[in-house]
Amino acid sequence: xxxxxxxxxxxxxxxxxxxxxxxxxxxxxxxxxxxVFFMLASSFMDWRSIALGTPSAQSAAGNSMEGAMLLRxxxxxxxxxxxxxxxxxxxxxxxxxxLQQDPDRRILVRPMRQVPLQxxxxxxxxxSAAGGHNIALSER
Amino acid sequence: xxISSPRPRSIDSEAGVLPLINIVFLLLIFFMLAGQLSASDPxxxxxxxxxxESLPKDQTLTLFISEDGQMVIEDTEVALExxxxxxxxxxxxxxxxxxxxxxxxxxxxxxxxxxxxxxxQAGVEQVTLLTNSRR
Numbered sequence: 001x002x003x004x005x006x007x008x009x010x011x012x013x014x015x016x017x018x019x020x021x022x023x024x025x026x027x028x029x030x031x032x033x034x035x036v037f038f039m040l041a042s043s044f045m046d047w048r049s050i051a052l053g054t055p056s057a058q059s060a061a062g063n064s065m066e067g068a069m070l071l072r073x074x075x076x077x078x079x080x081x082x083x084x085x086x087x088x089x090x091x092x093x094x095x096x097x098x099l100q101q102d103p104d105r106r107i108l109v110r111p112m113r114q115v116p117l118q119x120x121x122x123x124x125x126x127x128s129a130a131g132g133h134n135i136a137l138s139e140r
Numbered sequence: 141x142x143i144s145s146p147r148p149r150s151i152d153s154e155a156g157v158l159p160l161i162n163i164v165f166l167l168l169i170f171f172m173l174a175g176q177l178s179a180s181d182p183x184x185x186x187x188x189x190x191x192x193e194s195l196p197k198d199q200t201l202t203l204f205i206s207e208d209g210q211m212v213i214e215d216t217e218v219a220l221e222x223x224x225x226x227x228x229x230x231x232x233x234x235x236x237x238x239x240x241x242x243x244x245x246x247x248x249x250x251x252x253x254x255x256x257x258x259x260x261q262a263g264v265e266q267v268t269l270l271t272n273s274r275r
Contacts, residue, residue, distance in 0.1 A: 028161060035168045042175020045187075046273040049196040049240065054260035054267060055253060073249065111249030118245040120252075121188040121271060128192065137253045 050124055053136030055108075068106035069098065070138070073115050073123050088126055095130040103131055108138035181242070182212045188245035190271035200238040200268070201230055207244040209251050220258060227262040240268040 071091075072080035078087055081094055099105060107127055111120045127135055183204040204212045211218050218226050227239070239259065243252055259267060 024157065024161075028157070028164070031161070031164050031168055035164055035171065038168065038171035038175060041177055042171055043178055044175060046275075047187075047196050048190055048192040048271050048273045049194050050190060050192050050269040050271060051194070052256070052267055052269055054256045054264055111253060113248070113250050115249045116245065117243055117247045117249050117252060118188040120249040121190050121245075121269070125191045137256055139253055139257050 050121070050128075051133075051135075052124075053134070055137050055139045068108050069095075071107060071109050071123065071127075073109065073111040073120055075112060075114050077119065079123060088122060091123065091126045092130045095127060095132060099131040104134055105132070106134045106136065107132050108136055110138040182215050183210065185242050185244050186246075187242060187270055187272045189274035191274055192271060196240060196268060196270055197238060200240045201227075202270075203227075203239060203241050203255075205241065205243040205247055205252065205255060207246050209247065211255070220255065223255065223258045224262045227259060227264065231263065238268065239264050240270055242270045 070082055074080060078085055079091055080086075081091065084094070086094060095107075109120065109123060109127070124135060181204060183206045185204055185206060201214070206212075211220070211223065213226060213230070216226070231239070241252075241255075256267060
């Protein structure tokens, strides 16, 4: 083969691959940067909400206390429904009978000291699963 | 032989890069569509998990409470004593009288009750506790 032909062939392949690389590399860079941005900036939190009444000193002494059920949340994971001690799992059954008669019945939840919020939310979940919706936190 | 040697190499490198680009594009599209862009919270708060089905409303005033009881409302740090006036001032300025509380899951519940009775004194009857859905 002649030297001229060999030169032109090599030049052609080098040129083609060089053009491809020049187009791809900045694209990859930008896509990577976008990917990192979206990975860091996006959140996958599935937010939910629980409606709660605020506690008040007046209502605790006055009329809204009447007929309300008092539920204490203890640190050891048990609860105290109007003086009856039970586990959180038993709470639903104990509540649902009362709540079927009067679904609007007010339930005062009183967490004791050092009870983490997660445990209180667990109790609130049980109450709403049993059909209670008039829930308020209560001060000691 | 000398001429053909660069050719397979360039094909090889391209063939190695293309699946990578495909996957990066797929990841990019996934994160763009599935994630939500939102401003980061002023306090590090790990919300409690609940089975609640109700979704939080938009356009409300948010009170952040961290694990050690530190409170931030709209980028302003507040102490328990100032909370009442801060809240009533903000609620009187805003049209929406809704307050949501984003509290850490290991916060002492008694502390939350304390905060909420202050909110009652500020005239807030109902608050929304934000949680993470448990699946």
